[in-house]
Amino acid sequence: MPKIDLKFTKSVITKRPENSYKGNFGRILVIGGNANFGGAIIMSASAAVYAGAGLVTTATEPSNFTALHSRLPESMVVDYSDETYLKELIPTMNVLVIGPGLGTSAKSLQILNFVLGQVSAEQSLIIDGSAITLIAEHHLPFPTAPKLIFTPHQMEWQRLSQIAIADQTDDQNQAVLAQWRQHNPNITLVLKAHRTKVYLPDNSVWENTAGNPGMATGGSGDTLTGILAACVGQFQPADKAVLAGVYIHSDIADELTDDGNYVTLPQEIIPLLPKFMGRLASD
Template identity: 30%
Template sequence: MKILSAQQMNNLDSETLRDQKISSLDLMERAATVVFEEIKKLYPRLECSTFYIFCGKGNNGGDGLVLARLLDQQQAEVKVYLIDVKEYSPDNLFNQKRLPNSMIQKISPEDRIDISSQVIVLDCLFGYGLKTVLTAAWNGIISSINGCGARIYSVDMPSGLLADETTAADAPIIRADLVFTFQSPKQALLLPENQWHVKDFKVLDIGLSQRAIEAAKSNLFYVDQALVRSFYRKRRKFDHKGTFGHTLIIGGSKGKMGAVQLALKAALRAGCGLASAYVPASGNPILQSTVPEAMVITDPEQDFISQFPTVASYQSIGIGIGMGTAQYTIDALKVFVSGIDDTPLVLDADALNILAREPELWSFVPAHSILTPHPKELSRILGTWQDDFEKIEKVKVFACKYQFYVLIKGANSAMVMPDGLVYFNSTGNVGMATGGSGDILTGIITSLLGQGYSSKEALIMGVYIHGHAADIAVKTIGTYSLLPSDTINHLSDALIALEQDDNGLVH
């Protein structure tokens, strides 16, 4: 799914009117009706619900006015707070006239409104079209909404949040429990810096022109199941273990063999034909007893890696998990990277920390390698950044320079390609914020790379099924109790889902 800019969304609306020969009023009615249907799912007994709808002067406010009428028709109690200005958009003004005057109360941005925590708040002040940061004059109404304790739903965007650039941290911005955004995610909804304003969002299809969507150019994409299914490979009757590649995981050190154990189990669950580990000698009994399906090769040293094995016989190599940064390990990685052939690597954890200290070695890392840093590891590689937009731009420059595929971990993890394309993941949950989740991901991606998926496919699919498996697991385990091993146990469910049609049938 393409992620489109505010200007592109505006163009898309216009092209939809032309292609479908409808009016802007028709499109507003359609969009608001789609939101209304979502609200009905959340609150089936609308006649027992009270809605406060805050409407701006433009078409986002017009959406709110249509919602007010639709909710009122279902016997909900509705009160509209409309920003008082001299001029409204034509469609906004038209929909004002379709409501009884008694339902609408005009307010100023500075006004403080008493809002009960028992009502349902719909924020329709500003949508994606907001071009400038709101001034402090808006603190009155926005702080009233944010501080009321009620559930807050924003239509298209949390009011005050800019769609395509960083919004000042001290600007007045709605803190939405859920954002109903139209047709395409907006980039700002996906970034960690906006987490206080976007607890969650849902993309609603409002039937915009498919021709115009396909014609729109974007270097930003939102990964959904349809995309992953497009390159998912079903297995054939006469395939064998050699078909699915031999994966090698290099890592581990004293006290951190569990990381390799998790990566091996995940690699096997993700479908590699063979899995081996290269670890310090003390890791042999641990891995042989806990992952009997894997093979183990040991370093001469007991507690750390002092040299790297010959890797020509492996289809994929993941390096760094639990590896530590002993000086012998640092020296061994330098030698290994300097002499490696053109086989792409999956680099994580201490492999990244070591290379960040020796940046001249990046040029020796094979092109199309995959890097999976967490935020602190990424800052060691790139230095600091002012905001999430700058962070992504810095990663794009780095990925292009060395032809790497770089994961920016987090909610809606961003995957940066060497050609400048960026893919945001749609799966996963906060239960994954625990030690070991990254080790699993390294195992999954390395496994997929060994099975013949391209670096791009292995990264996108690996991140997606990792998150989807965790989403399945938390349905019964919850986010507090989720362990990385739980995610591994549900990888099979995530993979089965890729083979199912919309009716749940496996083909």
């Protein structure tokens, strides 16, 4: 099984060209954050900005606007219920994230259904958290056009795949993915666990070599979605960008643990992203 390690990640994260502008580094739309879980979408959007995304827009519950403007002035904001505006906005994006803090209410389901109906073949859609639960509970069909990247933890994967946690072997996981890829061949699974594994559309399975128990805290997955979105928006091919994003998230957490941290807070990972990625690109 191939490993995601520092050497591999350095091969993906490249220096920025001298003649660059923000449009070169991905237009990201992050969707989620109901009135109760606004922190999740703030962490996801923040991670995308700090990991180098060129433009980040956050579609969220309006009650989160003030916090977003205060915490992340680099991100634009939009009401995630404004379908008229989103219908114009979504086609301008390279990467979409849906799920962090979205919730599982009827309103959340409506937002998810709308977004699933808008994405196109040229885009990547990262599906996380509540969105995974809603798809599983309501048996929603997957979009057939875009590149889909699912980022479940093991319980969310159980809901989505119907594979019990104890039975989530590579063979079982690949069998489910093979069925889904008959309808959309561009499905990637990032299965978060003690050693996160990434199942790519070419049927390869990669294992992350970084990460530690201190990452088992709220917001860790939300932060990962933002990093993945930024990497997919900046680096090609997208499959390698996903692998690199998984490693970056975990290796920064390992550095914090090596400094003596008992738990690795997402808010500690996020501000370290620019320098960490700068080191990768300069080596």
